[in-house]
Each structure stands twice: as structure tokens, then as C-alpha cells.
Amino acid sequence: MSTAASKKLFIKTWGCQMNVYDSGRMADILAPLGYALTDSAEGADMVILNTCHIREKATEKVFSDLGRLRPLKEAKAGAAKAEDEPMIVAVAGCVAQAEGEEIARRAPWVDLVFGPQTYHQLPEMVARAHRQAGRPLVNTDFPVESKFDHLPGEAGTQGASAFLSVQEGCDKFCTFCVVPYTRGAEYSRDAAGILAEARRLTATGAREITLLGQNVNAFHGEGPDGSVWGLARLIRALAEIDGLERIRYTTSHPRDMDDDLIAAHRDVPQLMPFLHLPVQSGSDRILAAMNRKHDGDTYRRVIDRLRAARPDLALSSDFIVGFPGETDRDFADTLKLVTEIGFAQAYSFKYSARPGTPAAALDDQLPEAAKDDRLQALQQLLWAQQGAFNQGMVGRVIPVLLDRPGRRPGQLQGRSPWMQSVHLQAPAHLLGTIQPVRIIDAKQLSLTGTADLVAPDLVAPHLVSEEAA
Numbered sequence: 001m002s003t004a005a006s007k008k009l010f011i012k013t014w015g016c017q018m019n020v021y022d023s024g025r026m027a028d029i030l031a032p033l034g035y036a037l038t039d040s041a042e043g044a045d046m047v048i049l050n051t052c053h054i055r056e057k058a059t060e061k062v063f064s065d066l067g068r069l070r071p072l073k074e075a076k077a078g079a080a081k082a083e084d085e086p087m088i089v090a091v092a093g094c095v096a097q098a099e100g101e102e103i104a105r106r107a108p109w110v111d112l113v114f115g116p117q118t119y120h121q122l123p124e125m126v127a128r129a130h131r132q133a134g135r136p137l138v139n140t141d142f143p144v145e146s147k148f149d150h151l152p153g154e155a156g157t158q159g160a161s162a163f164l165s166v167q168e169g170c171d172k173f174c175t176f177c178v179v180p181y182t183r184g185a186e187y188s189r190d191a192a193g194i195l196a197e198a199r200r201l202t203a204t205g206a207r208e209i210t211l212l213g214q215n216v217n218a219f220h221g222e223g224p225d226g227s228v229w230g231l232a233r234l235i236r237a238l239a240e241i242d243g244l245e246r247i248r249y250t251t252s253h254p255r256d257m258d259d260d261l262i263a264a265h266r267d268v269p270q271l272m273p274f275l276h277l278p279v280q281s282g283s284d285r286i287l288a289a290m291n292r293k294h295d296g297d298t299y300r301r302v303i304d305r306l307r308a309a310r311p312d313l314a315l316s317s318d319f320i321v322g323f324p325g326e327t328d329r330d331f332a333d334t335l336k337l338v339t340e341i342g343f344a345q346a347y348s349f350k351y352s353a354r355p356g357t358p359a360a361a362l363d364d365q366l367p368e369a370a371k372d373d374r375l376q377a378l379q380q381l382l383w384a385q386q387g388a389f390n391q392g393m394v395g396r397v398i399p400v401l402l403d404r405p406g407r408r409p410g411q412l413q414g415r416s417p418w419m420q421s422v423h424l425q426a427p428a429h430l431l432g433t434i435q436p437v438r439i440i441d442a443k444q445l446s447l448t449g450t451a452d453l454v455a456p457d458l459v460a461p462h463l464v465s466e467e468a469a
């Protein structure tokens with residue numbers, strides 16, 4: 001028994017939800033080798049930095065973290081007893097994929113560098129890293145076999161809200177974006193594997209599942225009957241799973257919002273009325289230069305149809321300001337689109353030139369100061385829309401999935417159907433359940449509610465957790 005769960009694994013995750021999912025799966029793969037998660041790099045037997053390459057800052061943060069890990073690794077080696085193995089430092093994710101050799105050169109104390117499509121090979125990689133200490137092992141292949149066919153079922157219990165990767169990679173090649181290079185070509189898992197994973201997640205406590213993919217609505221997986229299923233078909237099948245009360249999906253591309261998926265927003269009550277649909281810009285000229293394959297009006301029409309299908313649908317989006325050649329007028333078109341549509345929340349970024357992408361080679365790059373001004377103006381508008389959206393909840397009674405303990409004793413936190421964070425006083429045994437909550441206050445980023453509507457008989461006994469007792 002001495003080896004079981006005797007090693008400490010620390011994983012730090014940057015980037016998108018896909019990376020969060022991948023980190024969870026890496027922990028699952030390493031568990032049978034005796035690794036259990038810990039919350040600090042200090043004293044860990046293995047540290048994995050699961051990285052993001054989307055903007056420049058993300059990459060630099062990885063190198064500065066690696067700098068901090070070096071003395072920890074040396075300290076552990078210095079203190080090692082004869083039977084101890086040295087600390088393994090690994091870089092995973094999209095920076096690893098894009099800059100594997102550069103990492104090996106700049107940080108030669110790293111043991112392992114592996115991309116998003118090879119982490120199912122972790123047991124072999126760890127064994128090899130122990131054997132060949134001294135030079136980083138770099139594995140940035142895109143293997144022919146899919147990692148999904150080689151992952152174990154998740155270990156242990158599950159939070160009320162779970163992620164499930166259904167699609168990976170991207171063939172869209174927006175001119176600013178590294179994802180098609182770091183994650184590779186578009187690939188959909190088969191539906192049977194996804195449904196099995198969803199059933200396992202639900203059986204171990206998940207009430208909400210968010211389907212993940214870089215281009216999740218381009219999903220076209222093989223169905224159990226051999227036909228090709230789109231995302232809508234998959235969602236309808238997931239909605240049949242007992243106990244799965246909420247379904248979400250992210251991130252979508254406006255071009256892949258097909259009729260069937262729009263209809264699913266009308267027909268499937270479990271599909272939550274919140275959609276993250278990145279538009280990037282409101283200027284047709286810039287959208288064309290970005291190779292987004294849609295213009296502003298196409299986006300507006302998709303939103304109109306979605307809202308007709310599900311009138312309470314709230315929207316979120318991503319924006320890039322300061323793309324090469326963006327004029328004041330182009331930027332004004334972005335503000336106009338935001339004003340017309342109205343977003344419940346959104347992410348906005350300054351354009352960051354990424355090595356190897358077509359937009360990085362354009363000459364008309366904007367000065368940093370212009371990007372700063374535009375970002376501030378856009379964020380101010382989006383901020384006001386978000387505040388107003390949250391304010392509109394005050395006085396309403398809404399269903400909240402209580403998925404986390406609160407910061408103070410006696411508190412729980414949860415999510416509204418529209419992805420708002422909700423704080424309330426509530427007994428711990430309600431954790432993992434959906435409860436009606438009256439919203440009494442709204443802040444910029446969260447809502448406060450009262451659980452005085454919570455009736456004890458709404459609580460299913462099997463959901464009462466041991467800790468709560």
C-alpha cells in the first residue's frame with residue numbers, strides 16, 4: 001500500500017475550459033501510478049504546467065513560472081532520501097505544442113514537454129523521463145489514434161457542474177489565431193463514448209454538463225447507428241439521461257449555428273438559455289481580414305433566430321480590438337453591434353500578434369496606446385450591459401444550481417441559468433441541487449439571493465453529502 005497515492009501531483013492550468021478538462025484527465029491518468037493532487041508546487045513529485053498560447057502574455061507567464069520551479073526542483077533533489085525520485089517538471093498544453101523545442105532550449109531542467117493530443121501517453125512519458133533525466137523529452141506529435149480512446153473513466157466523485165470534451169481542434173484558420181496549429185485539425189468524438197462519459201458524470205453527482213470544443217457546434221461525431229450526428233442530435237440524446245438537468249456548450253462559431261441547433265434551443269428545456277458566441281468585431285472589413293467567414297449581419301440574423309427560438313436567451317461573446325488595419329470607423333462598427341445586440345457578459349482582448357499566424361505578418365499593426373483606448377471604451381460599454389442585465393434579476397425567483405460552498409460559513413454559491421454567480425445563505429446539504437432562489441441584490445459580477453423559498457422536502461436524501469451531516 002505504500003506506493004498507492006503516495007506521490008504528490010501539482011497541476012497549474014491556464015487558458016480555456018478545454019485545458020481545465022485536460023488537466024482533470026491528466027490527473028485521472030496519473031492516479032493509478034500513485035499520484036494524488038496537491039495544491040502547491042512545493043514538495044510535489046510532479047508539476048505540470050498546462051499552458052495556453054492564445055496571447056503573448058500567457059506564454060511569458062509560463063517561462064516565469066518555470067524559472068520559479070527550478071529552485072524547488074533542486075531543493076527537492078538536495079533533500080531526497082535514497083528511495084525518492086526527483087521532481088518531474090512537465091509543460092503541457094498549447095505553448096508546449098507550439099514551442100516545444102524552445103522550451104527545451106530555454107528551460108533545460110524541464111523533464112517533459114507534451115502537446116494537447118498526446119497526454120494519454122503520460123504513463124510511458126513519465127517512465128521515460130525518469131530514465132533519461134537530463135534532457136527534456138519533447139512529444140508534440142499529432143498521433144493517429146485519438147487520446148479519447150485511451151483515457152480511463154474518471155476517478156472518484158464529481159462536482160455538480162462538469163465539463164465534457166466532445167470536439168477538438170479547428171479548421172477555420174482565423175488569421176489571428178494559433179488554435180488550428182496548437183490543437184490540430186477538427187475532430188469529433190463518437191457519440192457513444194460521449195454518452196457513456198455523460199452517464200458516468202451524472203451517476204457521480206453532475207447535474208450540469210458543459211460540452212466543450214474549440215468549435216463545438218461544428219461537432220459531427222459518429223452516432224451509435226453509424227450515421228453522423230450534429231451537436232443538436234447529441235444534445236437531444238443527452239437530455240434523455242436521468243438526473244442530467246442542465247446542458248451547455250462552448251465555444252461556438254456563428255457559421256456552424258445550424259437550423260437543428262437553433263431548434264434545440266426551443267425544444268430542449270435542459271439546454272440553458274445562455275450562449276457564448278464569439279463575433280470578434282462588428283466591422284465587415286475587419287471580419288473579412290480576420291477570415292471569420294461571416295459578416296456583422298450574418299451574426300445579427302443568427303442572434304435574431306436564436307432569440308425567436310428561446311426568448312430568454314442571454315448572450316456572451318469575444319471581441320478583439322486593434323486588429324491590424326482597424327480604423328476608428330471599424331471600431332465604431334463594433335460598438336454599434338454591441339449596442340444593438342446587448343450582451344449579458346463578454347470577453348474583450350487587445351489584438352496580440354502570434355508568431356506563425358497570417359495577421360502577424362500584416363504591416364499595419366496598431367500602436368499599443370490605440371488598442372488600450374479602444375479596449376477601455378468597449379469594456380465600458382460591455383460592463384454597463386452586464387450590470388444592467390444582472391440588475392434585471394432583482395426581485396425574480398430563479399433556479400440556481402448550488403455547486404460550491406460559499407466563502408463564509410453557512411453560505412453556498414451557485415449558478416443561474418444565465419451563468420451568473422449567485423451567493424446565498426443555505427444549509428450545506430443543499431450542495432449539488434437546483435433550488436429556487438429569490439434574488440435580492442445584484443452586483444457587477446454576481447447576484448445575492450435568499451433561500452427562504454427552499455423547502456426541506458425538495459431535498460432528495462441521496463444528495464445529502466456526508467460532510468454536511
Ligand code: SAH
Nearest residue numbers: 176177214251278318319320349350351352
Ligand atoms: N474557438 C473560439 C475561441 C478561441 S480563442 C472562437 O472561434 O471564437 C478565445 C478567444 O481569444 C477568441 O475568441 C478571441 O477573441 C481571442 N483571441 C484569439 N487569438 C487572439 C489574438 N491573437 N489576440 C487577441 N485575442 C485573441
Ligand code: SF4
Nearest residue numbers: 170172173174177179
Ligand atoms: Fe481560432 Fe477562429 Fe478556430 Fe476560433 S474559429 S479557434 S478563433 S481559428
Ligand code: F3S
Nearest residue numbers: 015016052053054094
Ligand atoms: Fe489557450 Fe490552447 Fe485553449 S491556446 S485558449 S489553451 S486551445
